[in-house]
Amino acid sequence: MKKGLLIVFSGPSGVGKGTIRKLFFDRPDLNLDFSVSMTTRQPRVGEVDGVDYFFVTEEEFKKSIENDEFLEHAEFVGSYYGTPKAYVEKLRNEGKNVLLEIEVQGALMVREKMPDALTIFIVPPNFEELERRIRGRRSEPEEIILQRLEKANRELKTMGNYKYVVCNDDPQLAADLTALIIKRHIETAQ
Ligand code: 5GP
Secondary structure, three states: OOOOOEEEEEOOOOOOHHHHHHHHOOOHHHOEEEOOEEEOOOOOOOOOEOOOEEEOOHHHHHHHHHOOOEEEEEEEOOEEEEEEHHHHHHHHHOOOEEEEEOOHHHHHHHHHHOOOOEEEEEEOOOHHHHHHHHHHOOOOOHHHHHHHHHHHHHHHOOHHHOOEEEEOOOHHHHHHHHHHHHHHHHHHOO
């Protein structure tokens, strides 16, 4: 069986990665699976442990680093995030194309370890729209929102590290374009 692709789906916080992903994820021709990350941040309202993230303590997270359990991990605005390695490999060996929805430091780590990974970066139509989306969540204190905005500004400058950049002006169009890119890579992978 052909090993599945590793797809890095990245972009600044608030750009709409999750919304876009949900619009293309279930297409049967893409044969996708999602890597659930581990994080030390608090769950937002509606988030489910084991579905959105594995919510863990800092101690548990550090233990996983020591045990070399992550494909990549990064610190983001005071919390840690990481991709459990074993699960990703298991899915890829079963022929699934695995999507990692991660921030830019982690994406860079994956690119170094796995140059064949398909890397896609989502950009907002402009920064004002990104700020509106980050503020629209209303789930975080102003201090964290400002940190996320500052971080987003720096993250946008890394788009040159990705194979593809897709603008999220219209989420359905961004999802269709992303699906097209993935489809093309599935077809051309040996
Ligand atoms: P949020 O707190 O908004 O859920 O996530 C913050 C940022 O961390 C987002 O850009 C999200 O894509 C990213 N992220 C989620 N899981 C991981 C992971 O396992 N590794 C890395 N490096 N980033 C992650």
